Amino acid sequence: MRILVVEDEPTLQAQLVEALAAAGYVADRAENGIDAHFLGDGETYDAVLLDLGLPRMDGITVLKKWRAAGRTMPVLILTARDSWHEKVAGIDAGADDYLAKPFHMAELLARLRALIRRAGGHASAEIACGPLVLDTRIGRVLADGQTLALTGHEFRVLAYLMHHQGEVISRSDLVEHIYAQDFDRDSNTVEVFIARLRKKLPAGMIETVRGLGYRLAAPGGPT
Amino acid sequence: MRILVVEDEPTLQAQLVEALAAAGYVADRAENGIDAHFLGDGETYDAVLLDLGLPRMDGITVLKKWRAAGRTMPVLILTARDSWHEKVAGIDAGADDYLAKPFHMAELLARLRALIRRAGGHASAEIACGPLVLDTRIGRVLADGQTLALTGHEFRVLAYLMHHQGEVISRSDLVEHIYAQDFDRDSNTVEVFIARLRKKLPAGMIETVRGLGYRLAAPGGPT
């Protein structure tokens, strides 16, 4: 999962990015409204953390522009305590959730998980697929009750597939959701990670759809 | 564990810091409300001892400001005997416990242990993790019933890990909770102490999570 963090205060930004990394996400950063708008418009994110008080372009404006351009990724707004009018404005502008500063990192992560989960149409914090269970709260995948020992990128690939199980996911989709901003797309890294995952997973879970991409499904399960 | 001591009377402050050091804690000091507020807001403490009668800013005010800013560390208020109204005000302001002067150092330490324990969600004064048992009352760690001969810093590292067993603890977390205020963070001391601890502990208890930190867990324990 790839997150855009829009926050002009460097300390908080660093804390956010670190916490996201610890939770298994990849994060891009923006320090001002212009950059934020550009990234959110051009790149692909699974969610956005958006501070409202930004240099160069206000957060609300950025959000409105994204929505007007048809961008639908979940947006979680961060702002100062007690500014309920900002909350109203944010929700009017198309925010999906709202968190007042100061907040606990754990709460932010919980809300973020909920947003991403809902965007994928999942109700529970645990996403299952055949023998696999992804526990989004602790960032682990269990296969038949056993924790899988996955590296960071392996986990991200698998988590993305599990969030979109049954769908065919193209290589470029995976690259966009797994790597931060600047990454050389001309390589076969995705194939390599799929291969590494297959070795660690029960056989037959990752299906190849020739010419299109991959699909995760329980063997013998829903097509 | 790192404690903030807010006390303007020099003799008592020195006694407190000394007693804390003997119990295995590291302490920062503040002599007035302004400094206290600044430290408690910017640094990371596992608990605060807060005298109420302070120069420059009243203790209650300091506490209220911390709470309003989202700081949740346990605070133990110290004040003169029989001023029950201060006790009420302190608890309203978000204090976790209250101790009237004069007090016995042993009682203060006991209450402090209880606060820190509860903040970590532990019920008992003894915290176990596999073959290890941390007795917070006497500041010792037993491995299979044998007392481990640990130096001050080794003990602090291990105690912090035991209080947060199962969680991944980053290097910066450890530094913040083990060293007093001013410490050069650009060094590999943490790695060194982890290595020294590993030599004294049963094998496999401290797990390295690459890029994130360390995790303490009983081998073969909770997945």
Add this chain to the structure above:
DNA sequence: CGGATGATGACGCCACGATGACAGCCGACG
């Protein structure tokens, strides 16, 4: 049968972490 697409084993780089050695500091003790 041949071309294209994907799979996979092997390799090597790089950064992070582990660890042994050492030297400064400080307190204990004579």
Add this chain to the structure above:
DNA sequence: CGTCGGCTGTCATCGTGGCGTCATCATCCG
């Protein structure tokens, strides 16, 4: 007041895991 020994922080070195690349092999389809 001097010496000794135990803690600690620093450094240099070594080991290793993660990851991207490549070459080769398998497979599918026209």
